[in-house]
Amino acid sequence: MIVDKVDAPTPAPDLEREEWLHVMYTWSGKTYKLDIAESDRVFDLKTTLQEQTNVPPERQKILGLVKGKLPDDGVKIGDLKLVSGKKFTLIGTPQGDEIKDPSQLGNLPDVVNDLDVDFSADPKAAASYSNDQRNIRKVKEHTQKLQINVIHPLRPGKRLLVLDIDYTILDTKPLTSGALPPRECARPKLHEFLEAVYPYYDICICWIWLETKLVELEMLGGPHNYQISFVLDKNCMFTVFSMKDGKQYNHSVKALQIIWNHFPHYGPGNTIHVDDLGRNFALNPNQGLKIHAFKDAHTPQAMADRELDKVARYMVHIANAHADFTSLNHKDWNGFPSNSDLDAAREDIHSQRMLFxxxxxxHGLNVDVRALLPFTAWVTPNTQPRRFHTQFYVTFLNAVASTGFTSGHKQDRLPTSDGGQEVVSARFIHPQLAVNELKPFFPPQFYLLTTLAELLQGPSNTVEQRAKIQKLSEGRFGDMVVRPVALPGKDDAGRMALAYIGDETRGGSKGRLHRSLVKFGKGGLPSEIILQRNFDIFTEIEEPAIPASSAKL
Structure with missing residues (x-):
């Protein structure tokens, strides 16, 4: 859908009243008119001429506007002492619309250069940008120009991630030149990063050239567990002028207010802007998170880059720990614990040298208990000498590598307080594969893995499948307390029946089966388990299957 345009906020009343000049010029035998504000710069005049004639600034020759050479781009129009009705001539050859490196598109010359400015370190300079008459007007103008195509519906209650593309999450140069395939230009762990933050953030991509490249990168229409909400073109950016080391520079800025004007439920308290250039945060320094630029994608050093892992952990943390981002200083984001910090802490906690x-x-962290989804509780049958009341949970790990525990097979030997070692092993596989290969299981594990295998079809779980698991957890199934009771006798195959709450023998309707057939082998370990359950666990769990949570052993 196309989002309606909305007005930018009204400028503060104490700002200087805007004065406009009406000028005329001829180009290629035709006469053109344009209006330009005295607070605009020579740069803005050249940009307007390009918009009307498609003649790029480097090819423009302006005759008769001022005496002598046209001043530098940063000079204000008001300082030229022009009068309304001024006429001049433009000479220049128009440019085609061929695809170029983003640094050459839309008269945005600063995508790749060495200038960068940290506006968070100078609040006065940042305030001057926000209160500048020209910048306020530019925000309003670009709000009107920008049409946003919402690719995936915005989700209530989510934060907003505004993500830069060029040299932030991909190496632009080999992508635009065709030197490398698009996938090889992407920053390592790009898709894992987006999958990790997607449960908490709607994703906006700042993209100033072709959406087709996002398709080639599999960011749009790919097989991954995230969706891009919308993509912004060059109308989300305009040029401002900064001073550094006594010299004036012009550079682009990404004004978040333009987005907020279109989507008022986003604002300073729930938006984060990730970019490799601090100067892009000029109008919103408190929302900016600067990461290292990603270049030379083909080199071993670039392939070993794990910056996005760190950013993902930080963003997930603040989404859980802070209801409002306004007071955060993202400049210190890299202080979040590293993999080596986590490894050391795991050993210290396990050996009781540190409390969790x-x-x-x-590290200013909070436990994300909301990510733990209740998935039934089980009580050991009263025929056993040692009995337990065990609450099971399901959680979906964010796809961020952390010492290998999020994928594949990992084993650590951790010291214990008595001088020994405990083996902590994790292997992440599909529930159905676990049921088929990892035996023996006891009835509770078999029951839960079989249930998950029925819901999680395919090689990797999807957003829709995760939603089903969450719905199941939030319903009667998640609250169910299971106390197996052995029924008398065995069947012809030597299997005994363990009846669960809600079975026809345990208070359920006639014909309702909720039991496991278990055959025990050597050492009392199950050698075969068959789950019998003939009702819908989403909608047909009966009241007796949900005992009071205060039930005792």
Whole structure:
């Protein structure tokens, strides 16, 4: 859908009243008119001429506007002492619309250069940008120009990630030149990063050339567990003028207010802008998170880049820990614990040299208990000498590599307080593969893995499948307390029946089966388990299957 345009905020009343000049010029035998504000710069005049004639600034020759050579781009139009009705001549050959490196598109000359400015370090300079008459007007003008095509519906309650493309999440140069295939230009762990933050953030891409490249990168229409909400073109950017080391520079800025004008439920308190250039944060320094530029994608050093892993952990943390981002200083984001910090803390906590809560406090972290989805509780049958009441949970790990525990097979030997070692092993596989290969299971594990295998079809789980698991957890199934009771006798195959709450023998309707047939082998370990359940666990769990949560062993 196309989002309606809305007006930018009204400028503060104490700002200088805007004065406009009406001028005329001839080009290629035709007469053109344009209006330009005295607060505009020579740069803005050249940009307007390009918009009307398609003659790029480097080819423009302006005759008769001022005496002598036209001043530098940063000079204000008001300082030229022009009068309304001024006439001049433009000479220049128009340019075609061929695809170029983004640094050459839309008269945005600064996508790749060495200038960068940290506006968060100078609040006065940042305030001057926000209150500048020209910048306020540019925000309003670009709000009117920008039409946003919402690719995927915005989700209530989510934060907004505004993500730069060029040299932030891909190496632009080999992509535009065709030197490398699009996938090889992407920053390592790009898709894992987006999958990790997507549960918390709607994703906006700042893209100033072709959406088809996003398709080739598999960011649009790919097989990954995230969606891009909308893509912005060059109308989300305009040029401002900065001073550094006593010299004036012109550079582009990405004004978040333009987005907020279109989507008022986003604002300073729930938006984060990730970019490799701090100067792009000129109008919104408090929302900017600067990361290292990604270049030379074909080199071993670039292939080993793990910057996005760190950003993902930080963004997931602040989404869980802070209801409002306004007071955050993203400049310190890289202080989030590294993989080596996590490894050391894991050993210290396990060996009782550190309390888990102290580790959390040291790094300003909170446990994301909301990510733990209740998935039934089980009570050991009363025929057993040792009995337990065990609450099971399901959670979906963010796809961010952390010492290998999010994929594949990982084994660590951790010291214990008595001088020994405990083996902590994790292998991440599909539930159905676990049921088929990892035996023996006891009835609770078999029951839950079989249930998950029925819902999680395919090689990797999808957003829709995760939503089903969450719905199941939030319903009667998640609250169900299961106390197996052995029924008398065995069947012809030597299997005994363990009846669960809601079975026809345990208070359920006649004909309702909720039981496991279990055959025990050597050492009392199950050698065969068959789950019998003939009702819909989403809608047909009966009241007796949900005992009071205070039930005792």
């Amino acid at each position: 809560k102290n580790f959390l406090g040291k």
